[in-house]
């Protein structure tokens with residue numbers, strides 16, 4: 001499955017949109033690797049990226065929401081912490097037992113959920129709110 005960032009997902013700030021685009025690109029890399037049977041090699045890199053991405057990106061996004069007095073900030077913070085926890089669990093699992101089919105499936109599922117439910121739904125609302133300011 002190819003997933004793509006589209007302008008209707010814009011949150012109104014270029015820096016955050018760019019971070020979202022990168023997340024879509026990384027997801028595509030991982031799905032592509034899966035197709036060619038290279039998921040195992042890619043999974044460590046993806047987990048590293050997600051950890052790093054989450055830290056920087058959530059900090060920027062939350063600062064922006066605070067700045068515009070976004071009413072859904074608390075809900076977003078809860079979702080962000082949950083994502084960070086999920087990444088930490090996967091990373092721990094990976095360190096314990098290496099890459100296996102379950103871990104690959106879980107990582108793929110987590111990223112798809114994030115792209116569809118979070119960026120394309122929750123984060124999109126930030127942009128809709130920001131446009132009315």
Ligand SMILES: [Fe+2]
Pocket residue numbers: 061076080118122123
């Ligand atoms: Fe978010």
